[in-house]
Amino acid sequence: MTVRRLMGYWRTIKSENMVLKKVNSTTVLSSIPLQMIYYFNIFYFIFYILATFLMVIYKSQVFTFPGGYLALDLVLLILMIILEVTRLYHGFKGNLTEETVPIVINLVLTIGSMLLSLYYLLWQTYVLKADVIMNAILLIIYGLEEILDIIAVSSFAR
Numbered sequence: 001m002t003v004r005r006l007m008g009y010w011r012t013i014k015s016e017n018m019v020l021k022k023v024n025s026t027t028v029l030s031s032i033p034l035q036m037i038y039y040f041n042i043f044y045f046i047f048y049i050l051a052t053f054l055m056v057i058y059k060s061q062v063f064t065f066p067g068g069y070l071a072l073d074l075v076l077l078i079l080m081i082i083l084e085v086t087r088l089y090h091g092f093k094g095n096l097t098e099e100t101v102p103i104v105i106n107l108v109l110t111i112g113s114m115l116l117s118l119y120y121l122l123w124q125t126y127v128l129k130a131d132v133i134m135n136a137i138l139l140i141i142y143g144l145e146e147i148l149d150i151i152a153v154s155s156f157a158r
Contacts, residue, residue, distance in 0.1 A: 029098045029155050034148040038091050041141055041156055045084055048134055052077060052120065059126045069125040080116045091149070100156045107149050114142050 055098070056073050059065070087109035094102030109150035 027150075030095050031148055031152045031155070034091075034095050034145070034152055037141065037145055037148060038088060038095070041145065042088065043112065044137070044141060045088075048138055049077065049081060051130070051134060055128060055130060059128075063126050065125055073124055076116060076119060083112050083116065089111060091145070095152060098156050100153050103149050103153050103156070107146065107153075110142055110146055110149070114139060117142065 042129075050121060056070070056077070060070055079111055090102040090109065091106040094100070094106060117135050117138050121139070124131070
């Protein structure tokens with residue numbers, strides 16, 4: 001017995017007779033709200049990186065950094081860019097192709113991005129009010145993405 005898919009139907013070929021069964025192949029499981037928040041995250045993250053970089057330059061001119069802390073802030077900013085690009089790539093890919101593995105990779109990488117955002121919110125050398133506002137918004141976006149990622153993974157796994 002062989003099974004072939006033909007224009008939304010499963011065709012089961014038995015010895016002499018054929019049986020056609022209708023398959024629901026038009027169901028789209030991709031999450032539109034998740035895709036929208038990914039797009040918003042791209043634009044907000046570009047703003048965030050530029051503003052954070054300019055604030056680090058401002059802080060280096062106005063305040064005196066203890067040895068090595070300015071370099072640490074800049075290295076973590078570069079690491080955050082790499083992590084965010086990788087994270088968003090897997091998120092877009094997983095949502096559009098309706099695969100669970102890229103979304104799970106995105107979930108794990110989001111935890112790393114959240115920790116880096118927490119560093120810039122709480123533990124960097126000098127924290128300005130603008131840092132607090134920008135990182136709070138970024139953490140809210142990450143939280144929404146995490147919730148929508150979990151919903152997408154559960155719908156893809158069914």
